[in-house]
Amino acid sequence: xxxxxxxxxxxxxxxxxxxxxxxxxxxxxxxxxxxxxxxxxxxxxxxxxxxxxxxxxxxxxxxxxxxxxxxxxxxxxxxxxxxxxxxxxxxxxxxxxxxxxx
Numbered sequence: 107x108x109x110x111x112x113x114x115x116x117x118x119x120x121x122x123x124x125x126x127x128x129x130x131x132x133x134x135x136x137x138x139x140x141x142x143x144x145x146x147x148x149x150x151x152x153x154x155x156x157x158x159x160x161x162x163x164x165x166x167x168x169x170x171x172x173x174x175x176x177x178x179x180x181x182x183x184x185x186x187x188x189x190x191x192x193x194x195x196x197x198x199x200x201x202x203x204x205x206x207x208x
Contacts, residue, residue, distance in 0.1 A: 108161060108171065108179040109201060113186040115167035117194065122150055122168065129153045131160070131168030132196075134175040146175055148196065 110118075122130040133151035154160050154170040161169040171179060179198065187197040 107159075108169065108176070109183045110161060110163065110167065110169065111183060111185045114184045114196065115163045115165055117186045117196070118167035118169065119165055127152050129168070131162075131170045133158070133170040133172070134179060135172040136174040136178065146178070146198075 118132050122132065130150060130152050131154065133149050133154070135147045135149075136145070137147040138145040151170055154168075155172070157173050159171040159173070159176045161171070169184065181201050183199045183201050185197045185199055186194055188194050
């Protein structure tokens with residue numbers, strides 16, 4: 107299942123709070139499937155669509171995953187990154203693998 111960092115959760119809460127809708131969340135949906143992976147669309151949605159998986163944090167951040175997007179993001183982590191100009195963006199990263207004995 108997609109994991110979410112605290113920084114990403116805070117950014118989602120701030121972003122969806124601007125919309126003024128308590129149930130709003132960040133929605134991932136597959137736009138196009140390619141041989142090398144999937145092209146994902148990201149949008150702020152007022153509520154999940156039928157069939158969406160819903161991830162929620164105690165702080166109120168919500169992520170809605172369209173079924174195919176959930177499949178592609180199953181082993182990923184949603185994080186936030188800052189570029190050289192200070193612009194923040196969401197990043198989907200590979201989850202670190204558990205090392206034996208830790």
